[in-house]
Amino acid sequence: MSAFGVTFRRELALLWAGGGALAPIGYFLGATLLVPLAMGPERTLLQAAGPPLVWIAAALSVMGMLERLFQADLEDGSLDQMLLSAPPLELIVFAKGAALWVAIGLPLALTGAPIAIALQAPVERVPSIVASLALGTAGFVGVGLIGAALTASVKRGGVLLALIVLPLFAPPIIFGASVASGEDVAAAFAILGGCALGGLALGPIAAAAALRLQAE
Amino acid sequence: MSARGPFRDRPSIRVEALSLSRGQRVLFEGLSFAAASGAYVEVQGSNGSGKTSLLRAIAGLLRPRAGQIAIEGAEDPSLALHYVGHANALKREASVRAHLHYWAGLFGGSPSEDYVAQTLGLGPVMSLPVRVLSQGQARRLALSRLIVAPRPIWLLDEPAAALDEGGKAVLNEMIAAHRASGGIAIAAVHEPLGAPPSQAVRVAA
Amino acid sequence: MFAFLANPARFMVFSAWAAPVLFVGALVLFATGIPWALFYSPPDYQMGDTVRIMYVHVPAAWWSMGAYAFMAGASFIGLVWRHVLADVAARAAAPVGAVFAGICLVTGSLWGAPTWGTWWEWDGRMTSMLVLFITYLGYLALWNAIEDEERAARLAAILCLVGAINLPIVKFSVDWWSTLHQPASLMRSGGSAINDEMLGPLLTLGGAYLLLFGALTLMNMRAAIFRRRVESAELRKAQS
Numbered sequence: 001m002s003a004f005g006v007t008f009r010r011e012l013a014l015l016w017a018g019g020g021a022l023a024p025i026g027y028f029l030g031a032t033l034l035v036p037l038a039m040g041p042e043r044t045l046l047q048a049a050g051p052p053l054v055w056i057a058a059a060l061s062v063m064g065m066l067e068r069l070f071q072a073d074l075e076d077g078s079l080d081q082m083l084l085s086a087p088p089l090e091l092i093v094f095a096k097g098a099a100l101w102v103a104i105g106l107p108l109a110l111t112g113a114p115i116a117i118a119l120q121a122p123v124e125r126v127p128s129i130v131a132s133l134a135l136g137t138a139g140f141v142g143v144g145l146i147g148a149a150l151t152a153s154v155k156r157g158g159v160l161l162a163l164i165v166l167p168l169f170a171p172p173i174i175f176g177a178s179v180a181s182g183e184d185v186a187a188a189f190a191i192l193g194g195c196a197l198g199g200l201a202l203g204p205i206a207a208a209a210a211l212r213l214q215a216e
Numbered sequence: 217m218s219a220r221g222p223f224r225d226r227p228s229i230r231v232e233a234l235s236l237s238r239g240q241r242v243l244f245e246g247l248s249f250a251a252a253s254g255a256y257v258e259v260q261g262s263n264g265s266g267k268t269s270l271l272r273a274i275a276g277l278l279r280p281r282a283g284q285i286a287i288e289g290a291e292d293p294s295l296a297l298h299y300v301g302h303a304n305a306l307k308r309e310a311s312v313r314a315h316l317h318y319w320a321g322l323f324g325g326s327p328s329e330d331y332v333a334q335t336l337g338l339g340p341v342m343s344l345p346v347r348v349l350s351q352g353q354a355r356r357l358a359l360s361r362l363i364v365a366p367r368p369i370w371l372l373d374e375p376a377a378a379l380d381e382g383g384k385a386v387l388n389e390m391i392a393a394h395r396a397s398g399g400i401a402i403a404a405v406h407e408p409l410g411a412p413p414s415q416a417v418r419v420a421a
Numbered sequence: 422m423f424a425f426l427a428n429p430a431r432f433m434v435f436s437a438w439a440a441p442v443l444f445v446g447a448l449v450l451f452a453t454g455i456p457w458a459l460f461y462s463p464p465d466y467q468m469g470d471t472v473r474i475m476y477v478h479v480p481a482a483w484w485s486m487g488a489y490a491f492m493a494g495a496s497f498i499g500l501v502w503r504h505v506l507a508d509v510a511a512r513a514a515a516p517v518g519a520v521f522a523g524i525c526l527v528t529g530s531l532w533g534a535p536t537w538g539t540w541w542e543w544d545g546r547m548t549s550m551l552v553l554f555i556t557y558l559g560y561l562a563l564w565n566a567i568e569d570e571e572r573a574a575r576l577a578a579i580l581c582l583v584g585a586i587n588l589p590i591v592k593f594s595v596d597w598w599s600t601l602h603q604p605a606s607l608m609r610s611g612g613s614a615i616n617d618e619m620l621g622p623l624l625t626l627g628g629a630y631l632l633l634f635g636a637l638t639l640m641n642m643r644a645a646i647f648r649r650r651v652e653s654a655e656l657r658k659a660q661s
Contacts, residue, residue: 006321010310017309017345077303080277081361085322086294146583150576154566164559164580167552168587171594178598191594198590206583209500213575215277239569240653 003087004095011099021107024061028108031057032115043120050119051129051180058108058133059169062140065104067161069096069145070152070211079152079215089208093149097141097203105137116180125182132179132189135196136172142199143168149207152214171195223398226253227289227296227368229274234283236269242281243269249417251402253289253368254395256411259404261419267404268302270419271371274402275299290368295324297369302377304358308347312338312357315346316364325365332360335386351378362390370394372403384410429506429646436639443636450629458622471535476622478528480630481521482546485553488518488634492560493585496578506642508574511581512564513641517634519557525550545599549592556584570649 147165151157243266290296333339458476465472499507567573
């Protein structure tokens, strides 16, 4: 099997063994549950504030999964083995990102459907919200790889990771929340897709460069 | 069973006037040695003298401060060497078998389950996750990378750590077979592994 | 010029006089520009005297972005050619750029209060500047979090270059977003046309900020190089 294949399968298995999407989805649900509790259940308020808060919660859920993504590999010596294997590190990093998206990003996007409905989003808009979350989480994972790699050697680097990644999350959040609120959907979708593609292209390259330095 | 016949290329390593540093601290300067096909080199030195750094530099993981490291006779440099470090590079939740298959895919080799089960004695724990293994069993699993994908150059950092007498015997046999097939083994050790090395390298500041 | 300065010893000789010269130049330009801006330039026909905040605000915005561009260039050189001085330069420029961005945000807020009637408006440029400021903070925090200086320099350089790609995208996104969320009439893009009498003091102060940036960056670099020398001297003493 190819290096991409074995890495993808192994990462997926490890993510599942570590609880899979359970914790991030629970966090996603819990964080969005706090919205009506804090704002009151009024329908029009929720309709306005719901979509953006879904996006913030999704971004934070992905962010929570990033801290250990490479730190564990650095500590247990796996990173050395990845560096010494024949396939380029960029490919291995990409496979790790792809596994993270399948294990966490997709389930989060699907969870977005019931959450959007609970926050009084019009039902006909739910499919586009789920699709935009799928694209958006791919973008989050892509640029998140960079933050995870840069902070891999920093103990308790969670806050630093968040600080580094937040400006990179801004574009997907802007266009994702636009899709969710039904504003200029087609253009927002196109740009959101661009963000995801850009993140997935740039992320592994920058992350691999950072990881080579971390291994020294 | 992996192909353990003689390597197509007869590898050799030449280290010339090598200086290594960690941060601003210079570990050692002006180290030179050479190892030819079939050599077993023991690297000795006190704690913190830079044994691990030397192995990492040869592996290409650490950039030298000055000097040259030349690995010759290896067709593809990315297929030239194995590094077994202090850390075993194991995942607690993955099984022994899953590790073998992962390495076979990553490095390009065969899982060699029979060899690992019988010679390295991991047969009974083959399906169990790494977290239930003893320290010695985990070390044996890390060493099985050497068998899963054949590489002409082995870089071993305290390979006998946590191994019992039986484990050490197997390790010595592995190194002997590797040398016989033309490979090079370089081990950083506290105390000699047993088999007499073809040369010893001392690192000191 | 660049190859000449790439040698740290020559750099120390050069910067020993360049830093004070730039600093004095900045003082002279400030001494001309500030009275010019405050007393001898015309008030805006709409904003009145509050337009004078512009002379502090706009150059800070220019050179906070300019400093980032400088850092990105230095980071690129540091990564590709592994040049120590480029690393030091990028690190030295960061706090200056961050402070400029901070000045821009604070004066923007002060300017907003009388003209827009609010201390903070989520307009495209202010929001982008806020993202730039956060990017600066992340850069400095990453540098401080990693002990090994060489590794910190390279990792921060990667972050700086990623930020250099990200910031134009953020600028574009935020512009798109602000036209979506507010009527365009609230923010006339570019403000009222700047007349020639305002341009003089603005450019003078722009020059003053630039010279100040150069002086402070050189001083930071010198401090970093001195600190490194002291550390390695102490290390040698401890090892021998």
